[in-house]
Amino acid sequence: MADVALSKSGAPMRGLLFARRGRNRLDVTDWLTYGFLVLGLLIMFTPVAWVVLSSFKTQANLQEFPPSILPYSSETAVVEGFDQPLPLFDVTLKDGTKVRLAQIRRVGRNAQMINPHNPGAGRVTVAVTDAVPVRKVRLATENYTNLVASSGQAMSRYVYNSLFITTVATIITLVMNSMAAFALSKYRFAGSSVALISILSTLMIPATVVLVPTYLIVAELGLVGNLWGVILPTVATPTGVFLLRQYMLTIPDELIEAARMDHASEWRIFWRIVLPLSSPALAVVAIFSILSRWNDFLLPLIVLNRREVYTLQLALNSFQSEFEVRYDLMLAMTTLTALPLACAFIFLQRYITSGIASTGIK
Numbered sequence: 227m228a229d230v231a232l233s234k235s236g237a238p239m240r241g242l243l244f245a246r247r248g249r250n251r252l253d254v255t256d257w258l259t260y261g262f263l264v265l266g267l268l269i270m271f272t273p274v275a276w277v278v279l280s281s282f283k284t285q286a287n288l289q290e291f292p293p294s295i296l297p298y299s300s301e302t303a304v305v306e307g308f309d310q311p312l313p314l315f316d317v318t319l320k321d322g323t324k325v326r327l328a329q330i331r332r333v334g335r336n337a338q339m340i341n342p343h344n345p346g347a348g349r350v351t352v353a354v355t356d357a358v359p360v361r362k363v364r365l366a367t368e369n370y371t372n373l374v375a376s377s378g379q380a381m382s383r384y385v386y387n388s389l390f391i392t393t394v395a396t397i398i399t400l401v402m403n404s405m406a407a408f409a410l411s412k413y414r415f416a417g418s419s420v421a422l423i424s425i426l427s428t429l430m431i432p433a434t435v436v437l438v439p440t441y442l443i444v445a446e447l448g449l450v451g452n453l454w455g456v457i458l459p460t461v462a463t464p465t466g467v468f469l470l471r472q473y474m475l476t477i478p479d480e481l482i483e484a485a486r487m488d489h490a491s492e493w494r495i496f497w498r499i500v501l502p503l504s505s506p507a508l509a510v511v512a513i514f515s516i517l518s519r520w521n522d523f524l525l526p527l528i529v530l531n532r533r534e535v536y537t538l539q540l541a542l543n544s545f546q547s548e549f550e551v552r553y554d555l556m557l558a559m560t561t562l563t564a565l566p567l568a569c570a571f572i573f574l575q576r577y578i579t580s581g582i583a584s585t586g587i588k
Contacts, residue, residue, distance in 0.1 A: 274564075276295075277557060277560055277561060277564075278561055279295065279296065279297060280297075280553075280557045281369060281370075281554075281557040281558045281560065281561040282297040282365040282366050282367065282369065283297040283298075283366055283369075283554065283557075284297075284299055284366045284369075284554060285552070285553065285554045286300070287299065287366075288553045288554060288557075289553075296363050297363065297364060297365055297366060298361040298362065298363060298364070299361060299362065299364040299366065300313045300314070300359050300360065300361050301313070301314045301360045301361065301362060302314060302328075303328050303342040304342075305328050305340060305342050305345050306345050307345060308330075312328035312329055312330060312340075312342070313328065313329050313359060313360075314326055314327070314328055314329075314342070314359070314360040315327055315328075315329055315337075315339065315352075315357040315358060315359055315360060316357070316358045316359075316360055317339065317352050317356055317357045317358075318356045318357075319356075325341070326342075326360065327339035327340060327341055327342070327350070327352070327357075328340055328341075328342040329357070330349065332354065335353060335354055335355070336351050336352065336353055336354065337351070337352050337353075337354050337357060338350070338351055338352075339351075339352050339357070366554065369554045369555060369557070369558040370558050370562075372554075372555065373555050373558045373559060373562075376555070377541075380533070380541070381541075383534065383536075384536055384537060384538045384540075384541045385538065387453060387535055387536060387537050387538075388520060388537045388538045388539075389566075390453055391453055391456050391457055391519055391522075391526075391537060392515075392516055392519040392520045394457055395456075395457045395460060395461055395515065395519045396512055396515040396516055396519060398457070398461040399460075399461050399462070399463060399466060399511065399515045400466075400508055400511060400512060400515070402461055402462050403462065403463060403466035403467050403470055403511060404470050404496075404500075404501060404504065404508065405496070406425075406462075406467045406470075406471075407466075407467050407468075407469075407470030407471040407473075407474055408470075408474060408496050408500055410422050410467070410471045411471045411474040411475050411477075412474065412477075412479070412482060412500075422468075422471070425464045425467050425468070426464055426468060428464050429464050429465065433524070433525075434524070437524065437525070437528070440459045440525070441528055441529065443459070444458075444459065444529055449529070450529055450531060451529070451530060451531050451532050451535060452529075452535070453530075453535055455529040455530075456522070456525055456526050456529050456530065456537075459525065460518070460519070460522070460525070463511075463514075463515070463518075465511075465514065466511040466514065466515070469507055469510060469511055470504060470507050470508070470511060472507075473504055473506070473507035474500060474504055474507075477499075477500060477503050477504070481499065482495055482499065482500075485499055513570065513571065516567065516570050517567060520538075520563075520566065520567055521539065521567075522537075522539065523539045523540070523543075526539065526540055527540060527543075538559070538562075538563045539563070541559070542556060542559050542560065542563060545559065
């Protein structure tokens with residue numbers, strides 16, 4: 227039975243990856259389809275790859291123009307008579323010969339350099355257009371170590387706050403949305419259509435429009451500076467209610483009637499029958515909720531007014547000051563912030579396609 231189940235679950239995936247219109251060779255439509263998929267893959271993942279690679283670049287490497295794809299670092303040499311290592315440059319002299327010199331300082335379009343192997347020969351003045359920095363590919367892992375060292379115990383606090391908000395809000399969202407969807411899909415009562423339309427109509431209201439009223443309510447409840455002030459205003463989502471309702475419409479009413487004939491309570495039917503059968507749709511709503519809660523910035527910005535309750539997104543904003551932007555630490559923090567989302571997507575991705583596809587089938 228396990229082999230049969232495995233073959234049935236693996237067949238659609240193999241059919242999706244290797245399906246083609248032509249029998250013996252690829253058809254023109256096959257080339258167009260695969261080209262479109264590859265183009266979409268590049269569009270979606272190129273920014274992600276760029277951020278990850280840039281998180282291993284030094285601050286000087288990040289400020290270069292034109293920017294480099296790979297992380298480079300300048301090679302240096304310890305020269306007698308100088309306290310700090312000097313950067314190396316390949317210099318083209320006037321007679322056409324190329325030598326490797328160490329730069330002492332740069333003044334305008336000229337730079338003072340010295341031979342690192344023979345510092346007694348004296349300094350030479352070289353035009354910067356004739357000097358090419360000696361660089362090699364190197365991962366600046368110190369970006370991550372400096373991030374942890376500079377944040378200290380605050381980093382673990384930021385991670386805890388984000389995980390707490392995301393986990394608790396997602397659990398409450400799934401419970402409330404599934405209960406509303408169960409009532410709208412399996413109960414017949416006056417005003418059910420009006421209730422559904424009213425819930426869906428809130429999708430047309432931008433979040434920024436209700437931001438001030440939301441803050442006033444949170445302030446009246448005394449939840450300013452509290453993590454629950456971010457969790458409670460966003461636990462009910464019209465998108466989640468709609469997706470779960472559409473999926474629950476596919477559950478046969480006869481199954482629920484049979485459970486009622488066996489004297490099962492409405493809560494038992496909901497908890498033991500409806501929720502397990504709705505797991506693909508619940509996974510889709512969970513993905514949407516995790517993405518929204520983890521990346522939320524505006525509501526935590528106005529509600530969480532103490533550094534002790536900052537989330538990772540607010541902490542990420544702290545690397546930008548009035549006079550300086552620490553791009554190296556910011557990109558390292560961005561990469562670490564995106565890792566939990568990637569893990570959640572990998573864990574739940576097998577439910578996404580089936581869940582979204584099934585929500586429109588009655």
